[in-house]
Amino acid sequence: MRLVKTVLLVLAHLLWVVLLTVLTQVGGVIHLLCIPAYGFLRLRYQQRLFRYLGQTLCFLFAYMVVVVFVLPPLAGRYGRVQLPINGTLLRPQNLMTAILCRHYVRRELRNAALEVAVFLQREHQGATLLYLDAQHPFGNKWPLLPHLSHSDGRKLDLALLWKRKADHTPVTETPSVIGYGVFVDPRPQDVDVARSCAQQGYWQYGFMERIIPQAHKSEYVLDEERTAAMVRLFCQHKGVRRVLIEPHLKSRLGLSAFDNLRHAGCHAVRHDDHIHVEGRD
């Protein structure tokens, strides 16, 4: 019986390690480092509720200390820097992106994003860039799930810019809670690549729309002017290799002249909720 209990405990820890590693890259290691403290709490508290509460608080405290004080300088040694967390030029669309350590990029890409943000604010006062997923702090072949290409710190997703539909006021928010999954629908005269990809069997192409709440979609319209300016500035930046966007947006925003503004292909996902920016090697 004791052996079974030990095996189950080890399996539970392993499951947590895998889950936390997939989500945050560093959470699994922090969980392993906390195991002696969990053991102490198990001896200290007989009641399960207090034990689990203590272990959870212990992990959260250790995680926050590592994420705030240890990771930034350590990742910097490997050429990876974090994107701003509460800047007025550039900030995460959702704070969980930073809490889960999904906001690290190469220094050159951070500089490019900040320069674009500065130029955008010169053209459109008050415009703030909202970034989505970037990459974890370490490794050049560590995919940031579910983005298989976000593996080397050279890739960054940014939300499109929106207006409130009621009064056409520019806003610094998105209709989707996570920035992904609420798409700009092609107009009747546009090429509907999403439909064509779905017809070819690429079920994942528009999958996010099925799992992300669409309740606020009708409250927003695309801010074509500011989104076009943002995409143009990224395409023109010397530190940017290419930008991925949905074909109907490329023509709708008047950006057909840019060769480095591309379609990701049906094997990827829709890019009319966000753009994908790739820095140079």
Ligand SMILES: [Zn+2]
């Ligand atoms: Zn991307």
